[in-house]
Amino acid sequence: MNIILLGAPGAGKGTQATRIEENYNLKHISTGDIFRHHMRQQTEVGMLARSYIKKGQLVPDEVTLRIVEIALKDAGMKDFMLDGFPRNINQAEALDKIVGIDKVIDISVDFDVLTERICGRRNCLECGYTTHVSQLKGGVCPKCGGEMQQRMDDKEETVKSRLTVYSEQTAPLIEYYKSQGKLFTVDGMGTPDEVFGEVRKVLG
Numbered sequence: 238m239n240i241i242l243l244g245a246p247g248a249g250k251g252t253q254a255t256r257i258e259e260n261y262n263l264k265h266i267s268t269g270d271i272f273r274h275h276m277r278q279q280t281e282v283g284m285l286a287r288s289y290i291k292k293g294q295l296v297p298d299e300v301t302l303r304i305v306e307i308a309l310k311d312a313g314m315k316d317f318m319l320d321g322f323p324r325n326i327n328q329a330e331a332l333d334k335i336v337g338i339d340k341v342i343d344i345s346v347d348f349d350v351l352t353e354r355i356c357g358r359r360n361c362l363e364c365g366y367t368t369h370v371s372q373l374k375g376g377v378c379p380k381c382g383g384e385m386q387q388r389m390d391d392k393e394e395t396v397k398s399r400l401t402v403y404s405e406q407t408a409p410l411i412e413y414y415k416s417q418g419k420l421f422t423v424d425g426m427g428t429p430d431e432v433f434g435e436v437r438k439v440l441g
């Protein structure tokens with residue numbers, strides 16, 4: 238079984254990917270991880286990717302595709318879960334020429350709820366404890382008394398623009414896989430257990 242996992246930042250995709258990998262024995266291919274691996278190992282394609290990133294440019298689709306293709310071959314071209322790829326129709330069409338995809342799982346979340354959830358996060362500067370602002374009394378860490386702060390990435394403007402970029406990128410992909418009859422939308426608003434229960438219904 239070959240699957241693709243889609244989900245907005247903060248939708249809990251990482252948690253579900255780990256559970257799917259463990260329960261279904263699918264190799265988790267995260268484009269973020271494999272890019273970092275190739276750049277660390279200074280492979281030819283890793284150096285090429287780095288040259289674009291250094292210039293502040295997007296890595297072209299053909300470079301990303303080469304990296305993904307290497308990872309797919311390493312996985313034996315079967316029983317994998319792609320995470321972070323494809324990001325556009327061009328990549329999706331190229332992927333279809335390389336290998337068959339059985340199911341695409343879209344972990345769907347309400348953007349307003351997600352924004353509230355992410356923007357409400359506070360982290361302790363001393364011990365790293367993280368909680369929602371509604372759980373705090375007086376702005377200090379309940380574990381160590383340290384100062385609780387909001388991460389820059391969690392500011393409302395940043396969160397909203399990341400979600401907008403994500404939905405603009407992903408909407409055409411969702412249509413693409415829907416038209417192929419491969420798209421399964423899972424409600425991502427519950428607890429990790431509840432969401433995984435929905436995933437199980439899709440994967441069987």
Ligand SMILES: [Zn+2]
Nearest residue numbers: 361364378381
């Ligand atoms: Zn603390």
